[in-house]
Amino acid sequence: MKVIRVNNQIEGGKTAFALLKGALENGAKTLGLATGSTPLSFYKEIANSNLDFSEMTSINLDEYVGLAADNDQSYHHFMQENLFQYKPFKESYLPNGLAEDLQVEAKHYDQIIEEHPIDFQILGIGRNGHIGFNEPGTSFDMTTHIVDLTADTIKANSRFFSSMDEVPKQAISMGIKSICSAKMVVLMAYGKDKADAINQMLNGPVSEELPASVLQHHPNLVVIVDEAAASELNQ
Ligand code: GLP
Numbered sequence: 001m002k003v004i005r006v007n008n009q010i011e012g013g014k015t016a017f018a019l020l021k022g023a024l025e026n027g028a029k030t031l032g033l034a035t036g037s038t039p040l041s042f043y044k045e046i047a048n049s050n051l052d053f054s055e056m057t058s059i060n061l062d063e064y065v066g067l068a069a070d071n072d073q074s075y076h077h078f079m080q081e082n083l084f085q086y087k088p089f090k091e092s093y094l095p096n097g098l099a100e101d102l103q104v105e106a107k108h109y110d111q112i113i114e115e116h117p118i119d120f121q122i123l124g125i126g127r128n129g130h131i132g133f134n135e136p137g138t139s140f141d142m143t144t145h146i147v148d149l150t151a152d153t154i155k156a157n158s159r160f161f162s163s164m165d166e167v168p169k170q171a172i173s174m175g176i177k178s179i180c181s182a183k184m185v186v187l188m189a190y191g192k193d194k195a196d197a198i199n200q201m202l203n204g205p206v207s208e209e210l211p212a213s214v215l216q217h218h219p220n221l222v223v224i225v226d227e228a229a230a231s232e233l234n235q
Helices: 009-025 040-047 075-084 102-115 151-160 176-180 192-203 211-217
Strands: 002-006 030-033 057-060 062-064 091-093 120-123 145-148 170-173 184-189 221-226
Touching: 002 009, 009 040, 009 120, 009 184, 009 221, 040 075, 057 075, 062 075, 102 145, 102 170, 176 211, 184 192, 184 211, 192 211, 192 221
Parallel strands: 002 221, 030 057, 030 120, 057 091, 120 184, 184 221
Antiparallel strands: 062 170, 145 170
């Protein structure tokens, strides 16, 4: 595991971008992508680069249940706005949050992941240590599944919605098992809100109560943190 401290999110995006370039030079073909404010500076770097993804595949971590792809709060829309409109991939997958049978959709998504092993997985982290939408208590053996979001996550995500009532209460998320099977994982965290989760993730016990702690076992993990997110780590 490697922890890289950066001055701010812009520098963090550049650092993650340099790691991505290295992975592409080593033949990476499938990227695992995340939403949220954390990866935005990374996506800007990509958008402004001359990298070409037209022969590559992307697989996103998660999507809200009940939001159509063209709903401007959906993760489909987020990815289109922040990355895909600038850098189209050969194929881009996100779970379908409107699927009639969500269990079937979850199985289908697992199949997609199996057919496209993830070479380079980008992650943010929730304040309670969730990754994707794998909330505390989720089994490390889970593959894609339907999640009841915790009150803390609903509250944190409400900043993107005009009222708390509009925030979806469920999501469909890639499981921890699938996330861990990515060849390389780059987790970014910025801001004081993430300091406790980062400290527990890196220094606490590996426990399903802090989903990101599972990454302590990952053979190729890089954690990029700014000073605020690193503020509870020992110097
Ligand atoms: C959501 C997403 C996660 C993301 C987290 C943190 O729960 N499902 O993938 O890591 O939010 O978001 P932010 O980066 O905006 O802090």
